[in-house]
Amino acid sequence: MKHSPVANIEFIKQVNTASVYRLIDEQKQISRVDLAKLSELAPASITKMTRQLMAAGLIKEVAQQASTGGRPAISLTCEIDPFIFLSCKLGRNNLTIALHDIAGTKLTDYRVALDSDPNNDVVPFLLAQITDFISANINPDKQHLIAIAVTSPGLIDRESGTIVYLPKHNLKDIPLAKLLTEEFNVPAYIANHTQALSLAELYFGAAQDCQDSVLLSVHDGVGSGIINNGKIFTNYNNQVGEIGHIRIDPLGLPCHCGSHGCLETIASNEAILKQIKGLIKQGHETCLSPENLTIEAICTAANNGDELAVQVLLRVSKLLGQAIAIIVNLFNPQKVLIKGEIVAAKALIFPMIEHTVQQHALGSFVPNLVINEAKFQNEPSMAGVALVRKALLEGSLLNYIIHEHDA
Numbered sequence: 001m002k003h004s005p006v007a008n009i010e011f012i013k014q015v016n017t018a019s020v021y022r023l024i025d026e027q028k029q030i031s032r033v034d035l036a037k038l039s040e041l042a043p044a045s046i047t048k049m050t051r052q053l054m055a056a057g058l059i060k061e062v063a064q065q066a067s068t069g070g071r072p073a074i075s076l077t078c079e080i081d082p083f084i085f086l087s088c089k090l091g092r093n094n095l096t097i098a099l100h101d102i103a104g105t106k107l108t109d110y111r112v113a114l115d116s117d118p119n120n121d122v123v124p125f126l127l128a129q130i131t132d133f134i135s136a137n138i139n140p141d142k143q144h145l146i147a148i149a150v151t152s153p154g155l156i157d158r159e160s161g162t163i164v165y166l167p168k169h170n171l172k173d174i175p176l177a178k179l180l181t182e183e184f185n186v187p188a189y190i191a192n193h194t195q196a197l198s199l200a201e202l203y204f205g206a207a208q209d210c211q212d213s214v215l216l217s218v219h220d221g222v223g224s225g226i227i228n229n230g231k232i233f234t235n236y237n238n239q240v241g242e243i244g245h246i247r248i249d250p251l252g253l254p255c256h257c258g259s260h261g262c263l264e265t266i267a268s269n270e271a272i273l274k275q276i277k278g279l280i281k282q283g284h285e286t287c288l289s290p291e292n293l294t295i296e297a298i299c300t301a302a303n304n305g306d307e308l309a310v311q312v313l314l315r316v317s318k319l320l321g322q323a324i325a326i327i328v329n330l331f332n333p334q335k336v337l338i339k340g341e342i343v344a345a346k347a348l349i350f351p352m353i354e355h356t357v358q359q360h361a362l363g364s365f366v367p368n369l370v371i372n373e374a375k376f377q378n379e380p381s382m383a384g385v386a387l388v389r390k391a392l393l394e395g396s397l398l399n400y401i402i403h404e405h406d407a
Contacts, residue, residue, distance in 0.1 A: 087384025149384030198225025321356025
């Protein structure tokens with residue numbers, strides 16, 4: 001479908017305005033003259049765009065004392081405090097709602113347990129919790145809500161903002177972005193949590209120094225987010241990277257996906273706990289107790305040399321390494337980052353993962369590969385922050401704020 005010339009001009013304006021705003025955001029303070037040089041846009045265009053951004057309250061002028069002692073130079077900087085957004089993590093067992101300013105800094109957050117009944121009304125509950133959170137934490141006279149982001153496990157169509165399938169809560173084909181926008185009258189961004197978190201690692205975390213990375217999340221399930229050329233690797237319906245459903249053991253346990261022996265049945269937190277409990281029941285010696293068993297306790301025991309904990313984590317690490325080797329052979333990333341409670345035993349698991357990857361991945365892909373822990377281990381709202389910052393700095397959210405002011 002061809003776009004009209006007017007639509008093309010508007011798109012170019014949006015891209016250029018976003019480029020100017022991004023430069024101001026990156027530089028913290030910058031003059032209009034330097035903006036024109038760095039953006040390679042005409043000074044008249046810079047004047048027009050910055051006037052528009054100032055009118056919307058997105059940037060402001062600040063005076064800098066000239067080094068010569070003469071007239072102070074005027075620079076531009078981003079306005080932070082008035083603009084806020086919500087970042088929500090709809091997990092398998094908990095809902096986290098966090099309030100962030102436009103720069104991504106967290107102001108406050110709230111966490112509540114989710115009903116584990118597969119027939120619960122999790123979407124109405126989410127909307128009600130967001131409503132209550134806004135009432136309790138946002139001052140409409142001083143703060144302007146600009147967006148809501150929600151990330152969750154499962155299959156998500158990021159383009160349409162639809163939860164395609166979230167088995168834990170029995171959700172299928174839920175147009176969540178549409179529901180949120182209708183309820184709260186702001187843009188909404190929905191994505192798979194691990195995919196969005198891989199973007200957060202690129203923007204703010206351990207992958208800032210590379211353009212190709214993979215985030216492997218080992219938690220209630222096993223998922224991955226793949227960054228290729230600085231963008232989330234995806235396809236037409238935004239559903240890729242289901243590393244948890246690579247079959248590792250053909251004779252293994254049944255998986256909820258319908259297959260057997262998936263990585264998730266061996267390396268997820270639930271699977272690790274099940275293995276430990278089963279071995280304790282069989283009479284294996286260990287300092288661990290099956291009551292109140294946690295991944296943290298297993299990692300502590302392994303770090304202290306408990307043989308049962310060590311052997312289970314080594315097996316899990318070896319199988320994770322086999323799955324990572326497949327990812328490395330497919331995408332040849334610069335970094336593989338691992339997120340999850342098992343990272344607490346990193347001195348044990350990382351050498352085994354690295355050794356297994358070296359055994360199974362292509363030799364030419366291994367020498368420069370870095371396998372490390374992710375920065376954001378327990379900050380669930382950072383995934384949504386990445387989605388909002390992406391929309392802001394690429395222009396669509398910026399355009400919404402500008403036109404909302406004009407209206």
